[in-house]
Amino acid sequence: MLHTSRRRLRAALLAAASATLVAAALPSPAPLGIGDPLFPHLGNPGYDVLAYDIAFTYGGSNSKPLDAVTKIDARVTRRLDSVNLDFTHGTVRTVEVNGLPAEFATAGEDLVVTPPDAVEEGSRLRITVTHTSDPRGTKGGEGWVRTSDGLVMANQADAAHRVFPSNDHPADKAYFTFRITAPSELTAVANGVRTAKAQAGSTTTWAYRTSHPMATELAQVSIGRSAVVRRVGPHGLPVRDVVPAADRTKLEPWLSKTPGHLEWMEQQVGPYPFETYGVLIADADTGYELETQTLSLFERSIFTSGAYPEWYVESIMVHELAHQWFGNSVSPRTWSDLWLNEGHASWYEAMYAEEKAHQSLELRMRDAYKQSDNWRAAGGPPAAPKPPTAGQKISLFRPVVYDGSSLVLYALRQTIGKEAFGRLERAWVSGYRDGTATTADFAALASRIAGRDLSVFFKAWLYGERTPPMPGHADWRSKAVAAPKAH
Known part of the structure; x- marks a missing residue:
C-alpha cells in the first residue's frame, strides 16, 4: 500500500503527464440505493451505520431553517471512493470524513461525499455534516411537521432524509443521540431517555439517547410549549407523555390509560422491548397517528374532538403501541415487508377492541x-404491494396492509390454532428483537412452530391476486368489483 503523501504525489504526476489525453475520472455523482423494490433510490450501499449524533438549533420560529450538525459513525462494508447519504431539503455547508474536509455534491435526493482518500472495507467511517434542516414546504408525513407551537417529526416512509443526512432505510438501524437547543420557554423531547439539560443565557440544550437501535423513519424530535407527564408502567417502566401544556389536565384521562395498555400487550406477546414509552400529542392535522420509537405521535384532535367513541380511541392507542414490537423492535428488511408492521398492529387493535x-x-x-x-x-x-403513487409516498399505506393483512393473521390462526399462533407471536418478537426480518423469516418460523410446511398457505395468502378461502368459514365470500371496460 502506498503512503498517503506518495499516493497524492503520484496522482499529481500522472495528471500532469496526461494533460493532453482524456483522463480517467471518478463517475459523476449519482443517486444510489440498496435495491428496495418500492423505493429504489432509498438507502445506500457500502456501509453500515452504527450511530447518529444529531444537533439541532431552533431559533423559535417553525417557518425558518434550523441549524444542524449530523455526525455519522459507520462501518465500511466494501471499498468506497465516494459515500452516498440520503439528504434533501436542506443546505449543506461543510462535510468532514474521518476529521478531514471532504468534497460533496448533490444528485437527486443524495448527498455524495468524496473523501480525500478511498475508505477501505472493514474500516470505520466518521462523517460530520454541517447543514440546515428546513421545515418549510413540507406536507404531513414529509419530515418536519409544523404544529401550533413548534415542530414534530413524521418521517415514515422515506422522509427522514428531509430532516438529516442518513442511510434512510429501515434495513440499516442504528443508535441515536439528539441534542436540541431551543429558547428556554420551550420544551424539547426526542426518542429514548434524556441524558442532559443545560441552560445558557436564553436557551436550553436538551440531550436524548436511545438504548436500542432504531430505523431512521422512527426518529422523533418535538419542540414546543409542552408538558412532560411522567408515571410508572409495568415492571417499573418509565412512562413519559408529552402534551400541549395548556391541555395537560384535559388529556390526563387518556394519558392514564397507557400503563394498562402496556400490561395488556405484554400479556399477548411478552415484555415491552424498549427503555421507555409514552404518547406525544401534537396540535397538528396530519391525518394519521405514527409509531415513532418509544414516543408515539398522535393528533390532538383524536382526543379532544369528541368525534370518536372511547373504545375506538383506545384501540388506536394500542395500535401504535403494538408497533413498538412489530415494526420498531422487529423492523422490515424491505418496504414490501410492511404488512408485518401494519397487519400485526391492526390485529392487536382489533383484539383489544373485542376484549x-x-x-x-x-x-x-x-x-x-x-x-x-x-x-x-x-x-x-x-x-407484494404496488408502489406508492408518484409524488404521494404515503399512499403506500393502503387498506390491504392494514385489515387486509390482519386477515392473513386470522387465517393463520385458524390454520395452526390459537396456542401455536400465540407461541409464534412471542417467538417472532423475541427472536428478532432489535433487528430486521423478512416475510420469508416469518413464514419459516411459523412452519417450525406449527410443525409442518406452510409455504403453500403463505404463497396464496400473501402473494395471490385473489383472497383464498378462509379456513373454518367456507361461507365467507370476497368479490372484486369488475373494472370498467375500455371504450
Missing part, C-alpha cells in the same frame, strides 16, 4: 374478507 369493548373480531375479519379482493386489486397482495 375491552365487545367489538367482534370475527365480524371485523368477515367484513375485511368481503373487501379483500378489491383491496388486493387496488394495492396488490399484502406482501
